[in-house]
Amino acid sequence: MSFGSGPYTISLGGGALLAAGRTTGTINVPGATTGMHVKVTPQSDTGAGSMYGGYVSSAGVVTVWLQVILAVTPPATVFNVTVES
Numbered sequence: 383m384s385f386g387s388g389p390y391t392i393s394l395g396g397g398a399l400l401a402a403g404r405t406t407g408t409i410n411v412p413g414a415t416t417g418m419h420v421k422v423t424p425q426s427d428t429g430a431g432s433m434y435g436g437y438v439s440s441a442g443v444v445t446v447w448l449q450v451i452l453a454v455t456p457p458a459t460v461f462n463v464t465v466e467s
Contacts, residue, residue, distance in 0.1 A: 388464035394448040396458030404449040414465045421464045429456045
């Protein structure tokens with residue numbers, strides 16, 4: 383059985399982060415289960431030295447994260463989030 387849901391959107395960034403700092407947010411995705419593939423795509427530049435990703439953290443909930451290498455304030459960025467089996 384195939385499952386596909388999204389895209390959903392979430393905004394992360396805009397606040398200062400220490401070196402190796404991370405900010406996270408969650409969104410509800412009905413039908414999502416742990417182990418499903420989560421695709422996270424920024425709508426704009428997240429800044430140098432940043433990484434991002436996401437995972438299904440519990441049934442129906444996706445956690446999206448933005449992490450930096452150096453102490454910076456990453457720009458507020460909207461991310462598209464899609465979940466697939």
